[in-house]
Amino acid sequence: MSNEKKTLLVVKDLKQHFPIKTGGLLNKKIGAIRAVDGISFEVKEGETLGIVGESGCGKSTTVRSIAQLYRPTSGDVIFEGLNLCEAKEKELVLARRNIQMIFQDPYASLDPRMTVRSIISEPLVVFNKRGLLDKKLTKLEIEEEVERLMERVGLNKAFKNRYPHEFSGGQRQRIGIARALALNPRIILADEPVSALDVSIQAQILNLLNELQKELNLTYIFIAHDLAVIQHISTRVAVMYLGKIVELADSADLYDNPAHPYTQALLSAAPIPDPEIERKRQRIILTGDVPSPDKIQPGCYFQARCPKRMPWCTCHVPPTFDLGNNHKVACWLYDEKDYSKISKEEAQADADKNKTEVK
Amino acid sequence: MKKYFKNKSFLFGFIFLTFILLIVIWGYINLPYDINEVNIKDKLAPFSKEHILGTDHLGRDILSRIMIGSRLSISIGFYVVLFGFLIGVPIGAISGYFGGFIDEIIKKIIDTLMAFPGVLIALMLIAVFGSTSTNIIIALTIMSIPRFSRIARGGYYTYRESPFILATKARGASTFRIMIIHIFNHVYGDLLVTASLTFASAVLSEAGLSYLGLGIQPPNPSLGKMVSDSQAYILQKPSYVIVPALFIIIVVMGFNLLGDGINKVVEEERENE
Secondary structure (H helix, E strand, C coil): CCCCCCEEEEEEEEEEEEEEECCCCCCCEEEEEEEEEEEEEEEECCCEEEEECCCCCCHHHHHHHHCCCCCCCEEEEEECCEECCCCCHHHHHHHHHHEEEECCCCCCCCCCCCCHHHHHHHHHHHHHHCCCCCCCCCHHHHHHHHHHHHHHCCCCHHHHHCCHHHCCHHHHHHHHHHHHHCCCCCEEEECCCCCCCCHHHHHHHHHHHHHHHHHHCCEEEEECCCHHHHHHHCCEEEEEECCEEEEEEEHHHHHHCCCCHHHHHHHHHCCCCCHHHHHHCCCCCCCCCCCCCCCCCCCCCCCCCCCCCCHHHHCCCCCCEECCCCCEECCHHHCCCCCCCCCHHHHHHHHHHHHHHHC | CHHHHHCHHHHHHHHHHHHHHHHHHHHHHCCCCCCCCCCHHHCCCCCCCCCCCCECCCCCEHHHHHHHHHHHHHHHHHHHHHHHHHHHHHHHHHHHHHCHHHHHHHHHHHHHHHHCCHHHHHHHHHHHHCCCHHHHHHHHHHHHHHHHHHHHHHHHHHHCCCHHHHHHHHCCCCHHHHHHHHHHHHHHHHHHHHHHHHHHHHHHHHHHHHHCCCCCCCCCCCHHHHHHHHHHHCCCCHHHHHHHHHHHHHHHHHHHHHHHHHHHHHHHHHHHC
């Protein structure tokens, strides 16, 4: 069914490297943090793509790069035929009308000096001034629109002259959502919109997002580190590790048959809300830490912690294998060839050979 | 505004400055005597009905001279703050917001300016171009630019990466709009404090220069010049020294207290957010 739907956003080999500089007068570049290191995916109209991964794996940077808040180092983000990475300022502003963000921290992402009215009307005012809306709005129309948006996200419109600090976390996140909806976007990039909230509030916000999606035919890219949240809201899920997507599959498929050892470990770590099953739950415990993203790894990025590591993995970066049924995984276990019997020396020799060939 | 008046420093600063302002306005409306009207017979007269603050060594009315002197001091302070603000803040804002190479260059220039003793610049300028009020304003403005640009740079640097500014950017606001409206909204408090303190130090510097005879030239009255003129008569008529000195203190302290008060309120507000 998803094949019939239009592809809305294509991300191709997106890379975002933050330079490490020595500082001082010469300010030499001595390395780079590879926050996002070559990820590709497509987003179809009306779907919700969930992105999961542990802290520091580049989830937030990914969506910020898509929104061009940080200009990507390389790669393409194509939205409706327009490559945002090469777009001019003017085209980008027009595209931003359709790509809006909801931020993680409802406390920091709302300007404490602005009233709710000015926060929600800000995008309208900006686009109105530049004459980029379908028709010019008067002050009164903007006012009405703000009230409509506030009611839509479940805020009392009488609160529009209040400041953000007068609201609770959940209410603030509703303000953030209203602000994102103001321009009638096609796609919303939600950067951990619920992780700063209480569990009960999380459910409310998730339901609100679900309702809005149905009503306005929105597309979401939804980041979370909570697997239950992702399962609840996503149609497809991408698992990220150290700036790369290790597995991408339809939500149900991913939760039923996790392919990548990292995904398996993640899923086994999630508690199950049933004490009977929970007691029998087998956890795959990962050892070690996420390696520093400032070095280029010769092999699989996960190999240092992988319970199913083979000698081959230490020196060969896995490509993405298609398991069919829209399930993609970046792990050597799923290649047609069996690498488990190849010894370390052979693997190393093969890697060296490839290197010289490339040279 | 209520928050400001609850603060004692602000309140006292405000009272001091209102007092000075009333004196200056009174001078505009009804100057008691011509400031250059010499009356040797009446020299060094004590406080009286005719001469409320007495007369100086040439028999000129001290109150009238103070009215005009304060007016000059305050207008010099005002222009220094105005130009310092208009030049310093954009420089600092660009430096802080864009960072990188521009920031490095601007920072070095500002550091150089700061390392230079301000009075020395003023002395040089005045020695070369003569001591007109324009030159005093130029000299003091050069001294005040680093103050403004440093504060502005700090503010813009802090807020440029803050989540709500990123959010605004994602909403399609232009860089110009972000700088002028969104970030300025957060740094204007600090800049107001700087403006107030700069005002105080400009008035003080002007008084200092005039005291040395490099500032406003006679026959125009200046508070600093009055203090230096009256020194010779300190035993005959102490009030001749004390009165202009007191006025300098009131202006300087008024602005300092005002600045402190604003600073307190701004900090409190920041904590409440």
